[in-house]
Amino acid sequence: MKLDEFGLIRNLTSRVPTTGRHVVVGPTDDAAVLSIEPGEQVLVSTDTMVGGAHFLPETMAPFDIGYKAVAASISDIAAMGGEPRQVLVALGIPSDLEPVFLEALYDGVCDICSYFDCAVVGGDVVRTDGPLFVNTTVLGATSRPPLLRSGAKPGDVVFVTGQIGSSGAGLDFLLHPKLLIDPADGAVLKERHQRPKPQVTAGQILSLEGASSCDDISDGLASELNEIASASGVRLRIETARIPVHVAARNLGRLQGKDPLDYAWYGGEDYQLVGTASPFAFARILARAESMQIQVTQIGRVMQGDGVVAEFPDGTLDVITAKGYNHFPG
Numbered sequence: 001m002k003l004d005e006f007g008l009i010r011n012l013t014s015r016v017p018t019t020g021r022h023v024v025v026g027p028t029d030d031a032a033v034l035s036i037e038p039g040e041q042v043l044v045s046t047d048t049m050v051g052g053a054h055f056l057p058e059t060m061a062p063f064d065i066g067y068k069a070v071a072a073s074i075s076d077i078a079a080m081g082g083e084p085r086q087v088l089v090a091l092g093i094p095s096d097l098e099p100v101f102l103e104a105l106y107d108g109v110c111d112i113c114s115y116f117d118c119a120v121v122g123g124d125v126v127r128t129d130g131p132l133f134v135n136t137t138v139l140g141a142t143s144r145p146p147l148l149r150s151g152a153k154p155g156d157v158v159f160v161t162g163q164i165g166s167s168g169a170g171l172d173f174l175l176h177p178k179l180l181i182d183p184a185d186g187a188v189l190k191e192r193h194q195r196p197k198p199q200v201t202a203g204q205i206l207s208l209e210g211a212s213s214c215d216d217i218s219d220g221l222a223s224e225l226n227e228i229a230s231a232s233g234v235r236l237r238i239e240t241a242r243i244p245v246h247v248a249a250r251n252l253g254r255l256q257g258k259d260p261l262d263y264a265w266y267g268g269e270d271y272q273l274v275g276t277a278s279p280f281a282f283a284r285i286l287a288r289a290e291s292m293q294i295q296v297t298q299i300g301r302v303m304q305g306d307g308v309v310a311e312f313p314d315g316t317l318d319v320i321t322a323k324g325y326n327h328f329p330g
């Protein structure tokens with residue numbers, strides 16, 4: 001069944017939550033009308049996923065594309081310590097795409113929006129002669145000072161939430177399905193690539209307990225650490241032995257004769273949080289995170305200077321450049 005533009009919008013929006021406590025007017029008008037609480041600041045971020053660059057038929061099912069596009073946007077709100085509330089979804093649709101593909105994509109949007117109690121309050125649909133693309137804008141709010149990339153101070157602890165490298169390892173596995181791998185590891189890595197979990201609660205703990213900086217890991221730990229170092233005007237010294245590389249990524253790396261650390265440095269799309277905190281604030285962060293079963297690991301220290309330096313177990317040092325995922329490599 002072919003739908004016209006308005007039928008398509010009606011069909012898609014009927015599949016997702018469109019109302020919420022702060023939604024005065026949702027989809028249907030020229031703009032959505034939203035309210036915020038007194039003392040809050042609005043957070044807003046947008047990102048685009050495009051066929052070929054962010055997904056291929058063999059790496060992502062339609063559901064995963066919708067889920068992950070929204071998850072990546074919500075992750076930016078998490079990195080600011082905020083609460084995600086509303087989402088807008090713009091689609092560039094190739095003319096030969098089947099309606100069921102878009103319905104499944106929207107089921108993925110619905111899944112992640114429902115989990116975080118977010119409403120889809122608008123969007124856009126256009127036809128494209130190029131690949132499918134999905135642009136997601138997320139709005140959130142916070143009543144605390146937002147977590148910036150620029151607040152790291154010499155003496156602070158550098159930390160990361162959760163375990164990393166698993167999305168990059170998952171992509172490696174999905175692109176090369178003949179790679180030797182334990183089937184259980186394969187299933188975990190696939191899940192970590194296709195359905196990352198934005199760290200909203202972790203971000204709120206970090207802002208509540210006064211972390212000095214934060215960023216979410218989209219391009220890779222190397223890239224994100226360099227962003228914090230440069231925005232804060234400091235050097236970050238990282239002990240590689242402390243980096244919590246996901247065990248399934250370690251196993252895959254070992255089986256391929258690759259350094260599993262490379263998945264963490266350069267793989268990207270983990271959507272965990274990396275940041276800094278004074279030793280006092282870090283102790284409070286650890287206590288509160290532990291009480292909520294959230295893993296937070298110290299991986300290094302902030303020093304005077306610039307750039308990111310890795311210290312390997314044998315004591316050697318190396319500069320880590322920001323060579324994570326880059327859409328326009330120089």
Ligand SMILES: Nc1ncnc2c1ncn2[C@@H]1O[C@H](COP(=O)(O)OP(=O)(O)O)[C@@H](O)[C@H]1O
Nearest residue numbers: 044045046047072075076079215216217218219
């Ligand atoms: N076309 C653009 N116009 C204006 N600002 C942009 C544009 N593209 C990216 N930015 C801004 O540049 C900053 C860095 O972008 P990006 O590296 O994509 O951040 P993130 O990894 O958190 O998505 C963000 O604040 C983003 O809003």
Ligand SMILES: Cc1ncc(C[n+]2csc(CCOP(=O)(O)OP(=O)(O)O)c2C)c(N)n1
Nearest residue numbers: 047052053054055056218219267268269325
């Ligand atoms: C087919 C395919 N190739 C490569 C990748 C890896 N990849 C694509 S984009 C990206 C980084 C994150 O996306 P980006 O658009 O840079 O998001 P942002 O940093 O703006 O949040 C990575 C690691 C992928 N997911 N799928």
Ligand SMILES: [Mg+2]
Nearest residue numbers: 046047048218
């Ligand atoms: Mg971006």
Ligand SMILES: [Mg+2]
Nearest residue numbers: 076079216218
């Ligand atoms: Mg980000």
Ligand SMILES: [Mg+2]
Nearest residue numbers: 218219325326
């Ligand atoms: Mg990026």
